[in-house]
Amino acid sequence: MAESAATTTGPLPGGPPAQPPPTATRRGTELMLLAFAAVLVTGALMLVEINQEQELTNALLYYGAAYLGLFGVAHVAVRIWAPYADPLILPCVALLNGLGLVMIHRIDLAEAERAELTGRVFSADVPRQIMWTTIALVLFVAVLVLVKDHRTLSKYGYTAGLAGLVALALPGILPNVIAPEINGAKIWLRIPGVFSIQPGEFAKILLMVFFAAFLVSKRDLFMAAGRKVLGMELPRARDLMPMLFAWFASLGVLVLEKDLGTSLLFFGIVLVMLYVATERVAWLVLGMTFFIGGCLVAYQIFDHVQVRVTTWLDPFADFFNKGRQLGQALFGLGTGGIGGTGLGAGRPELVPLAKSDFIIAAIGEELGFVGLAALLMLYTLLVMRGMRSALAVRDTFGKLLAGGLSFAVGLQVFIVVGGVTKLIPLTGLTAPFLSLGGSSLVANYALVALLLRISDGARRPAVAAKPVVPQAPIAEAHTVLVERPS
Amino acid sequence: MNAPLRRVALAVMVMVLMLLANGTYIQVIKADTYRNDPRNSRVLLEEYSRQRGQISAAGGQLMATVENTTGRLKYLRKYPEGPIYAPITGYYSSNYGATGLEKAQDSVLNGSDPLLFGRRLSDLITGRDPRGGSVQTTIVPKVQQFAYKAMSDKKFSGAVVAMDPKTGRILAMVSTPSFDPNVLSAHDTEAQQKAWGELTKDPKKPSMNRAVGETYPPGSTFKMVTAAAALENGFTKDSPLTAAPTITLPGTNNQLENFNGNRCGGGETAPLIEALARSCNTAFVDLAIQLGETKLRQQAEKFGIGEQGQKIPIGVAGSSLGDIPDKAALGQSGIGQRDVRLTPLQDAVVAATIANGGVRMEPQLVSQILRDVTVLQENDPVRSGTAISSATAATLKEMMIQSESRTAGGGKISGVTIASKTGTAEHGANPKANNPHAWYAAFAPAEDPKIAVAVIVENGGDRGQDATGGTVAAPIGRGVIGAFLGGG
Secondary structure (H helix, E strand, O other): OHHHHHHHHOOOOOOOOOOOOOOOOOHHHHHHHHHHHHHHHHHHHHHHHHHOOOOOOOHHHHHHHHHHHHHHHHHHHHHHHOOOOOOOHHHHHHHHHHHHHHHHHHHHHHHHHHHHHHOOOOOOOHHHHHHHHHHHHHHHHHHHHHOOOHHHHHHHHHHHHHHHHHHHHHHHHOOOOOOOOEOOEOOOEEEOOOEEEOHHHHHHHHHHHHHHHHHHHOHHHHHOOOOEEOOEEOOOHHHHHHHHHHHHHHHHHHHHHOOHHHHHHHHHHHHHHHHHHHOOHHHHHHHHHHHHHHHHHHHHHOHHHHHHHHHHHOOOOOOOOOOHHHHHHHHHHHHHOOOOOOOOOOOHHHOOOOOOOOHHHHHHHHHHHHHHHHHHHHHHHHHHHHHHHHHHOOOHHHHHHHHHHHHHHHHHHHHHHHHHOOOOOOOOOOOOOOOOOHHHHHHHHHHHHHHHHHHHHHHOOOOOOOOOOOOOOHHHOOOOOOOOOO | OHHHHHHHHHHHHHHHHHHHHHHHHHHHHOHHHHHOOOOOHHHHHHHHOOEOOOEEOOOOOEEEEEEEOOOOOOEEEEOOOHHHHHHHHOOEEOOOEEOHHHHHOHHHHHOOOHHHHHHHHHHHHHOOOOEOOEEEEOOOHHHHHHHHHHHHHOOOOEEEEEEOOOOOEEEEEEEEOOOOHHHHOOOOHHHHHHHHHHHHHOOOOOOOOHHHHOOEOOHHHHHHHHHHHHHHOOOOOOOEEEOOOEEEOOOOOOEEEOHHHOOOOOOOEEEHHHHHHHOOHHHHHHHHHHHOHHHHHHHHHHOOOOOOOOEOOOEOOOOEOOOOOOHHHHHHHHOOOOOOEEOHHHHHHHHHHHHOOOEEEOOEOEEEEEEOOEEEEEOOOOEEEEOOOHHHHHHHHHHHHHHHHHOOOOOOOOOOOOEEEEEEEOOOOOOOOOOOEEEEEEEEOOOOOOEEEEEEEHHHOOOHHHOOHHHHHHHHHHHHHHHHHHOO
């Protein structure tokens, strides 16, 4: 009897449990797609070298191999620590990152040529970006290793929130010595010669973790019905706090750091996460009201907002001054046309900030509308795979976080591409994985690592459930020794 | 929470669709606007990265050439004798576009013309840098140089056009004051802007091509046309015309008088030949009214006056008689006043047509298009019709020889018979306050014309109110003829 009790109630899974057929990890697909991305990136690099009349050597193949090696390491890490993760996300990111590197290298060549003619010293940006890619991949692996289960993150919600808020506010508050204003925005922390980062990029992720945790724990409160106005159930006044908080934080970024892009991005993310958590359209309506109000006020008060709107409406009115960035970008896009000038055969270096904020214009010029559309599809694929993970994952925290992270990428792409192509006013963000910039790259890789972690959680077969113990009627039950959890 | 997540995913899709729609608008619909915007330096950089073709004169002397540079723009346009040839070459500026042949023959010079297609292909295969084709003009350097010097030495504003009457080839085309296209074509944007500012603000308008881009009242040189109309319509060189010193314009109280108020010769009437030789205004007013508007206009059209959109291949301003509402206007038009306006080129065409026995030749500035030493296109002379019979041409020539012999002014060439007509054209709202334009239209040698020339000196040149075609413009015209015939 005792033996039988041990087999049925012991902590170790006993005899063969009725396990479902093993879920395919699809890691092979991921590796194949990564190899495909490597071929594409090597081909793109070759085209650049041909069109820029550089020597074609075997070195190109080594670069391609090194690229594949770098992402191969990431792939192996995923294989070990997140074997059930979505197989499309990493290849998408790798391809975007690779194309970005090729484009930065291509603009390096153009700038080197110009520097040679004018006798100036020139230092290439691409080695630094490769270094950042490596660092980003190290962080990527670290996140996969450290965060074994995304649900543990919810325990650190408030810590993440506080850290995020500090990171967001830091450049705005600190004096110009270590937080200089660069290209009109005060979003950098810089110790000259040592390092410079944009803490806002990291704040984005930390705050999403906080909001996901906060909303999940307080979800029931927000769901409580408030007053009904015009057929919409408005939230109670005290539930407005997170929204007000986001609104003020956004305005703070706008005022102190003059960073329109981050301000817009941050507010958009909070709004969408609130909506997903509560399923109330009222939040969207309220949020948009706040947003429009904020915009109107900001436009009235701040010069830099007015300038952005004016140059957006007609960049050519003041082309040789304020409209030059956007004007040059449009000229580049127009010159590229449908098919583009060909990689390495355009003049993307004419656009200011071509490697970072305006890399989209460079791609639109050299790869044309076709190339730009393909790039957008790549981003869409990335966002949709993230959304799919959000739908599939079982816990609400995971859903909310994955949804927020995916939407953040989508919104950022919309803000960047929309700004460069004159759909919306230019606000200055980087294109995720594509643009030159260490902070952006490292932060986005951390974001993707979290997404992979959640998608792994979503697709991982449920841990073999404890075999159901046939309950003996209470009267016949034996006394059982319960182990104290260690 | 899956329903709102799905909606958010949908919203991202909609955002991407908006980006795609906007991308289509920018890169497909508006692409050409952006591509061709003058501020878009991409096209320009592309153009400057190819070696532009040369522009040369008839003997091969270079009027526009290129130099290699180490700058952002690889090739620099140079004009070895800048201002002399500026009305022909124009400039080629990275900020202000192009004018003259630089504009009119741009596709040849930049290498995109279909004529150069084969060459482009062979460049592509042999790996040579693509280059543009060269344009050889009909300009004879010694004539051009002489005419420019003659005008600019005296600081005259005006133009000189010389043509080969038999082929229509333009031997010289001078416009003064001129400008230096080198500065406008320099790569230094600031230097360009400064030069542009000075050029556009200069009240003398040096950038204007007076030879083909501006029209003037032709004054008495127009009597060639009126006389031609008369001879073609039954008049002879002996037909009597009034010799009165003044004539009342029909329907008005306005008196029109001969130069200095003189009678036209000794008698009550003067024969047509004497009226032209003496350039009697009253006689020609009388003649124009007798002929009527239709005949005068038809004759003018046969000479090419009234044609619009002419290209040599530089665009030529349209010459015209203007509206002739009544007989008073008709009389005034007959002596090249009122609303009659000709380009100096058109005036030269009239003289050249008479010289060529009445056959009008299309004026041409470009003789050949080449790539290296290979001729890709040879421009043959083009007849544009018969303006007058050869008999009328012969009579007019005789009358113009008479006119030349009565014309004062220096520069006469011994041993060469010139046929000419001078003009002293009043202009402006108050003619007595403005100095008249001095004209001279001629061809020589009269027995076998080799050159026809038209000269205009604006506002009397150095003689002011006393200027006449004979004293101011004729010496220059004769000098140009001498410069051409002198060296064979």
